[in-house]
Amino acid sequence: MRMSKLFSQTLREAPADAEIPSHKLLVRAGYIHQLAAGIFTAMPLAHRSLTKIEDIMREEINAIGGQEMSMPVIHPAEIWKRTGRWSKVGPEMGRFKDRNGRDMALAMTHEEAVVDIIKDEIQSYRQLPVLIYHIQTKWRDDPRPRAGLIRVREFTMKDSYSLDRDWDGLDRQYQDHYQAYFNIFNRCKLPVIAVESDVGMMGGNMAHEFMYLTPVGEDTLLLCEECGYKANRQIAEFQKQKPPQEKERTLEKVETPDAKTIQDLTELLEIPDRKTSKVVFMMATHLREEEEVNQLVFAIVRGDMELNETKLANAIKAKSLRPAEAEDIQAVGAVPGYASPIGLDDVLVVVDDLIPESPNMVAGANEEEYHYLNVNYGRDYEADLVADIAAAQDGDLCPHCGSPLKEVRGIEVGNIFKLGTWYSEAVGATFQDNDGQEKPVVMGSYGIGSGRLLASIVEEYNDEYGLILPISVAPYQVHLVSLGKSSGGGEVQAAAEELYQSLNAQGVEVLFDDRDESPGVKFNDADLIGVPIRLTVGARSLEKGSIEMKLRDEKERELIPEGEVLERVQKTIQKLSKEIEDRIVPVHLEE
RNA sequence: CGGGGUGUAGCGCAGAGGGCAGCGCGCCGCGUUUGGGACGCGGAGGUCGACGGUUCAAGUCCGUCCACCCCGACCA
Structure with missing residues (x-):
């Protein structure tokens, strides 16, 4: 290619709205051009690199038996309604109507399209296992696209789907992908680690994320250098140290003017923050027979800990969670800053599993300027649910070996999910096994975003003069x-x-x-x-x-x-x- | 959605207090130059984000909206 003919130009200065190195450099070097928030054109240079990345993905997925195909980007709402995700997924799904007024969706992932196919195409265990994949455009109307190609709304993803007759088969295909994914990232020269992750909107019961560790990452991870435990903060567990046993003392109401935060309280009462309990009000949305129902949730963690919203959402099986507004809180008779689980009705009270182990805590009195001393779980109040809802933090103890965990940031460049039979059961995608039984196909789904991968590679390999691309992905x-x-x-x-x-x-x-x-x-x-x-x-x-x-x-x-x-x-x-x-x-x- | 910020030429920016829309880079033409973003001369390029208002006069003042960026919420 002659540069005199190359359709792109280099810029001496980066656009003012670019902040991170990969974004600045990809724009300055003429790789990408922004059309709208989170929507980019891949100019010829980027297109060549992306093609190379995608070819690497093709080779590795083909090597584990993948068959490439191409599924539509536009879906009838019907298939999303069948799995319930039409209503389960919020505004991040792009929706429109065709000329006849039918609801349509822009694909954000392809489980629905896959089960629709296999419902018709797979009848017998003899046709399994299968691994299909495509490299396709996705649309996810993210509330906040950012950081150039790292977080976009329209993007290209290699997504594969494994179909098996049983869970052993799924385990094998899952492990094949685990290896293939490391091969792909290694061939792109990108260092990644695999961490356990939340299954999120994908459903299923096991998932790993492939993380490129970088301070510009937006996911928080907890790693144990001792035993190798790695998890996304959303699900990271840790050993909670039980406080020493104490005799239960009498509940006592004390005046605490202007003590609305844990810090105010600890200073005023001269107690450590682990002797306090923190109430976090969340508004949960549940889905009941296609209807959205809101419910105020009273989540209680110890004052020295943070609430982990993902854990909470999973514990109460909520569709979504958002911080409650002041009106929501007052509506149930609670007082922000002085809130207490004592003497409240009509709210769902969830306490972290360390709370019942912690005697004589300080908690709000549901009255301005007052707190209770010596609150004891079980005696003074009870929760609807006791669960692990506290967020692991830097220095917390590894759930496996007890060493201190380290908190780092990362970019999720790929993920693998054991979906199981959730989707196939929802639409009746079954096959006849050799015992004559109709069984749902056991599925896995596996994704890598090619643009995000390119951006991560650039993030890892650059200097003050520009990109330093590995030969496998250089244009x-x-x-x-x-x-x-x-x-x-x-x-x-x-x-x-x-x-x-x-x-x-x-x-x-x-x-x-x-x-x-x-x-x-x-x-x-x-x-x-x-x-x-x-x-x-x-x-x-x-x-x-x-x-x-x-x-x-x-x-x-x-x-x-x-x-x-x-x-x-x-x-x-x-x-x-x-x-x-x-x-x-x-x-x-x-x- | 909450908080903050920015919209003036392709990119980076300047335009107190209303009075002819500018600079650098880039682009076009001619000439000189040629191993780390050269120089001279001449040029082209703008609904000043949009709409409405105030005014003799609005890039500038007022209002509404939109877009983009950052933090948070959210999210594979």
Whole structure:
């Protein structure tokens, strides 16, 4: 490709609305162009990189038996109504009506489309197991797209779906994906870890997320360096240390002016925050026979802990949770800042499982300026539900080995779910097993977003000058810079042109800077675009019968005799490719 | 949805107090220059986010709306 013809331009300055390196650099280097919030065009450079990433995904999924296909982006509402997700999923689903007034949906994932197919196509256990996948556009109307390609609304995802006759089969396909996913990320040179995760709107009973660890990530993870426990904060467990036993003391009401927060309270009463209980009001939405029902939830955790909303939502099986408004709270007779579970009706009280173990706590009195001392669970109040609803934090103890957990941030670049039979049962996607029984197909679903993966790679590999792409995902293998100009003697240009032709003839992917630009501009653009191998043809090196070669991630330049250039380029490509292939190692999924 | 911010040329920005819409980069033409974002001369490019109001006169003042960005909520 000649840069004089390349449909994109580099920018000297990044757009003001880009904040993180991958966003700034992808825009500056001319890879992407924004159309609207969370909606981007992949310009030719990005398209080539994305195609390479997608080809890697194809190869790895094909290798575990995947069959590529293509499912529609537009779905009739009908299939989403059958699984209940038409009403279960909120405004993040794109909906519209066709000309006849029928409800339609923009696909945000394809479980519904898959079960609709298998309902018709799969009748016998002889047709199983199957692994199907496609690489397709998804639309998720995220409330807050951000960070360039990291968090978008329209995106391309490789999503595969495993179909099995039983859970053992699902286990095998799940493990195959676990390995294939590590292979994919390794081939993209992106370091990731797999963590246990919440199943979220996908349903199912086991899930892992593949996380690229970076401070710009938006997920919080807890890791144990001792035993290897890794989990998304949404579900992370930890060992709660029981406070020492104490004799129950008498309930006592005390005046606590202006003590609306845990901190005020601990200072006023001179007690540690673990002696207090914190009430968090949430408004939960439940789905009862297609109707949304709101309910105020009173969640109580110890004052030194935070509520984990995902755990709470899972514990009470709520569709969604949001912080309650002041009116909601007052409506049930509670007093924000002085709230208490004592003497309240009409609310769902959920307490963290450490609360019943904690004697003589301080809690609100449901009266301005008053708290109770020596509140004891069981004696003074009872909850509707006792569950683990506290969020793990940095330094909490590992649920497995008791070592301190470390809190880190990450970007979710892939996920795998054991869906089980939830979807197939919902639509009657069954097959006849060899025992003659009709059974629901056992499913798994597995996704990787290609744009987010590219952005993560850029986030990991860049410097102040631009991208430094691994050869497996770079849009080109070689960036050939000609320092000659059309107006000059033409010797340099002719040599560069000849080299360009020879490299092309050998199948090397070359980006050829044939523009009438000054050397500085060309070198800067080359650094910005981030192709791994740079060849420079200039009068200086040509005099010595040589071409200069430089790798993007190294400082040294090397002069290569003209006659050896083709061979050296091929060897270098092989070397760089092998370094990446060597990253592929077997991994183990512990269950 | 709550809080904060920004909308002026492709990109980055300036335009107190109303009075001819500007600068740098980029773009076009001519010439010089050529190993790390060169220089001269000449040019093109704008519903100043939109709508409404105040005024002789609005980029600037007032109102409403929209878009985009950041934090939170939410989310694979």
